[in-house]
Amino acid sequence: MGKRLSWKALAGLVATGLCGGPLLAAPPEPLPAEQLDFRPWGSENPGASLCRGVYVMPDYRLPRPEPGKVASESASASYGEDGGTLLRGEVVLRRDNAQLETPQVRVPPSRERAFAEGPLTLRDQGLLVRGSAGELSLVNDAASVDEAHYVIHDRHLRGDAQRLARLEDGRYRFSAASFTTCDPGDNLWRLVGGDVVLDRESGFGTARHARLEVKDVPVFYWPWVRFPIDDRRHTGFLWPAVGFSTDSLDYAQPFYWNIAPDQDATITPRWISDRGLLLGGQYRYLFAESAGQIEGAWLDSDDGGDSDNPNDAARRFEGEERWYLDYRHAGTLSPRSRYQLRYGAASDGRYFDDFGSDFAEQNTTAMERLAQIDYRGDTWRLDARAQGFQKLDDPLQELDKPFYRLPSLTAAARWNQQSGFYQQWQSNYSYFWRDIDEAALPNTERFDRESATGSRLHLAPAVGWRFDESWGHLEPRLEWLGTAYALDYGERDTDRDTSLTRSVPVTSVDAGLVFERELDLGGRGYRQTLEPRANYAYVPARDQSDFPDFDTSERAFSWNQLWSPHRFSGSDRVGDLNRLSLGLESRLLDDDSGRQRLSLGLGQALYFEDRSIDMDGNPDELPTNGADYYRATRDRSPLVANADWQLTESWRTRWQWLYDDDLERTERAGVDLQYRSPKGHALNLGYRWELEGFDPSLDQFDDDFRNYDREEYDASFAWKAGRRVDLIGRLLYDNTNDRALEQLAGVQWNDCCYGVQLVWREWIDDNDTGILADDFTDRGVFLRFVFKGLGGVGRGADSYFEEAIPGYRSTAF
Numbered sequence: 001m002g003k004r005l006s007w008k009a010l011a012g013l014v015a016t017g018l019c020g021g022p023l024l025a026a027p028p029e030p031l032p033a034e035q036l037d038f039r040p041w042g043s044e045n046p047g048a049s050l051c052r053g054v055y056v057m058p059d060y061r062l063p064r065p066e067p068g069k070v071a072s073e074s075a076s077a078s079y080g081e082d083g084g085t086l087l088r089g090e091v092v093l094r095r096d097n098a099q100l101e102t103p104q105v106r107v108p109p110s111r112e113r114a115f116a117e118g119p120l121t122l123r124d125q126g127l128l129v130r131g132s133a134g135e136l137s138l139v140n141d142a143a144s145v146d147e148a149h150y151v152i153h154d155r156h157l158r159g160d161a162q163r164l165a166r167l168e169d170g171r172y173r174f175s176a177a178s179f180t181t182c183d184p185g186d187n188l189w190r191l192v193g194g195d196v197v198l199d200r201e202s203g204f205g206t207a208r209h210a211r212l213e214v215k216d217v218p219v220f221y222w223p224w225v226r227f228p229i230d231d232r233r234h235t236g237f238l239w240p241a242v243g244f245s246t247d248s249l250d251y252a253q254p255f256y257w258n259i260a261p262d263q264d265a266t267i268t269p270r271w272i273s274d275r276g277l278l279l280g281g282q283y284r285y286l287f288a289e290s291a292g293q294i295e296g297a298w299l300d301s302d303d304g305g306d307s308d309n310p311n312d313a314a315r316r317f318e319g320e321e322r323w324y325l326d327y328r329h330a331g332t333l334s335p336r337s338r339y340q341l342r343y344g345a346a347s348d349g350r351y352f353d354d355f356g357s358d359f360a361e362q363n364t365t366a367m368e369r370l371a372q373i374d375y376r377g378d379t380w381r382l383d384a385r386a387q388g389f390q391k392l393d394d395p396l397q398e399l400d401k402p403f404y405r406l407p408s409l410t411a412a413a414r415w416n417q418q419s420g421f422y423q424q425w426q427s428n429y430s431y432f433w434r435d436i437d438e439a440a441l442p443n444t445e446r447f448d449r450e451s452a453t454g455s456r457l458h459l460a461p462a463v464g465w466r467f468d469e470s471w472g473h474l475e476p477r478l479e480w481l482g483t484a485y486a487l488d489y490g491e492r493d494t495d496r497d498t499s500l501t502r503s504v505p506v507t508s509v510d511a512g513l514v515f516e517r518e519l520d521l522g523g524r525g526y527r528q529t530l531e532p533r534a535n536y537a538y539v540p541a542r543d544q545s546d547f548p549d550f551d552t553s554e555r556a557f558s559w560n561q562l563w564s565p566h567r568f569s570g571s572d573r574v575g576d577l578n579r580l581s582l583g584l585e586s587r588l589l590d591d592d593s594g595r596q597r598l599s600l601g602l603g604q605a606l607y608f609e610d611r612s613i614d615m616d617g618n619p620d621e622l623p624t625n626g627a628d629y630y631r632a633t634r635d636r637s638p639l640v641a642n643a644d645w646q647l648t649e650s651w652r653t654r655w656q657w658l659y660d661d662d663l664e665r666t667e668r669a670g671v672d673l674q675y676r677s678p679k680g681h682a683l684n685l686g687y688r689w690e691l692e693g694f695d696p697s698l699d700q701f702d703d704d705f706r707n708y709d710r711e712e713y714d715a716s717f718a719w720k721a722g723r724r725v726d727l728i729g730r731l732l733y734d735n736t737n738d739r740a741l742e743q744l745a746g747v748q749w750n751d752c753c754y755g756v757q758l759v760w761r762e763w764i765d766d767n768d769t770g771i772l773a774d775d776f777t778d779r780g781v782f783l784r785f786v787f788k789g790l791g792g793v794g795r796g797a798d799s800y801f802e803e804a805i806p807g808y809r810s811t812a813f
Helices: 351-355 445-450 626-633 798-804
Strands: 038-040 053-055 071-073 076-079 085-095 098-107 113-124 127-137 143-152 157-166 172-180 189-199 204-214 217-228 241-244 249-252 255-260 263-272 276-286 290-299 322-334 337-346 366-376 380-391 404-416 421-433 453-459 462-465 467-469 472-488 499-513 515-521 524-539 577-590 596-607 639-646 651-660 665-676 682-690 710-720 725-734 739-750 754-765 776-787 791-793
Touching (some): 098 127, 157 189, 189 217, 337 380, 739 798
Antiparallel strands (some): 038 053, 076 085, 098 113, 127 143, 143 157, 157 172, 204 217, 249 263, 255 263, 276 290, 290 322, 337 366, 366 380, 380 404, 404 421, 421 453, 421 462, 462 472, 467 472, 472 499, 499 524, 515 524, 524 577, 639 651, 682 710, 710 725, 739 754, 776 791
């Protein structure tokens, strides 16, 4: 764990350019690459390297002498009458890890110092220094070099100084110095300081009167600056994050606190010109048996802000306190038992819409609260939790408030016999509660039922037998679903039952055959399969009209639903079913690798009875809505066809089509074409069509309800135009409503010593009202640049790009 310190400015950033900064002596001109231990890659260039070569320290010319002794080598030596010594020729002196190479060395009678005339070379544990003249202590580690040029090999760091001094404590001090991580001959950026100190033991350097030059042009000045010279964490200021919009400025200045090797914190004051000063922070810890973090932010009084969102006018939050808090903790009690804690809360449902701190931050729709402990044994799995959510909608309707589970206890087990028989046990007890005013809800039967809170006990034991061979399988299964409720309607005036029970048997038989044949295509051997499959399921109807809806929704039809007897997710509804599903699948397998190259499937379900159970749960009444009535009474499902074809090692396509052969219409269709290259290229082309009302889980009272057919195109790519250049882009287009839901285009340049990321994004922001006219267009420009070895400016958005562009892997700056 750890954030790398980018820079620490004790007095902060004083000005851009050198306004107010003293005039500094210029460092000497850099040396050519061949004099800096730089070895160009040539034909040996590794594929991931962005640099043109690597610094390689040669072997010492003399073996290491005994501690405190000095070894020497020279072409000639002369001794003066005063006891001094003069060494000439190729003089080499070594003490411990320090080695001096020079044409001439003078050693005074005291034998405590050596004076070298240049050009000289000084080496010390991965450090190279070249200069015109120097002085070296023969009794400790002190040394000094004039007109110095230095290299730290493992950090790919080089620099120049009018004078370099190695202090007795091992630190290095440079006068009128510069440093950069760019390759020799490339001075895209360098830091120039009047007094620079490098402390390799602590891993950081400091510079006084420092300026940052880009292509020899000064762009920043610091009276005092601290920077890392390795990957260790350091307390200090991080690079700021700056954002601009049409009428506001957003400036965040993080401060990083390296508390201990297993703890750290980041404190971030953030000033938004049209809202005020927001104070944010994060504390993280990583112990042997647990880890966690707590983060949050607080704004004392919101200035109101300004937005193009037409729904913001009524909710400016002017003068209100705004905040959020998110705590996460996880740990282990034993190798089989783990626990989690989480608490999240926000001042209002629009906090993250207004203050999302990262570019293109994903929608935060809820804040979770959780206390959980589980056990994973060989047979039993146990889970105990208390869980809830704060739903972030503004305004939040009473019935949109989510239920808390206080608590939820789950026990599951499975026993297998060699004969193929097996037994399963699933059980859950949950108490559901939510903070609503039951009496204030409308006086209708629907709201009577949905005002309920209380406990639910759900038992689901099952027995079955699985016969499984390479040529086929057969699995009869019997499951019993027993559910009992103890309900409470609070202050609501109702005579509904508070104690409810339900018992439903679920019977299914799944069978399939596998036929194979050898096939030769294009000179390669394949194995083709033909796999017919049948699944029969019977579930009787039970009256559930008085049952609440705590955690249930009806599932949309799909290929997987052909083989499942469960029409609902959750435990509050058990759908009646008398159905036979038939399917045929064919796969093409590569003989050499066993890899699947092609899969084709076609299936359909035949219904022998109407499905009377919907979310209302009444077995005696069919739905009155036209689309729901048709779905409940049709005698066969749509035809389901799908294909998964690995065209080549790089190209793959997937296709699914649900077709109503009775009404001769498509209910859902989707096709994807993907390209993945070992070089890092990615291309995604997708098409989606969905009939209005296809997904029954979207209730007409939900915000996400769609009252129109959906047709969308989705194209995205990430292209490595070179070793250093990435191009990314995406277009998500809503063809039904003739609008672009998202547009994104960006370029990334990742060089040896710097990185730049520039991305433009425009997207539709959904106000969750179900009315298209309430949606509005938002846009932003994201800029991030990094000077490697020094730091960078801008917020990372790599996680969003990886989600928006499947197959893309962000460039590590």
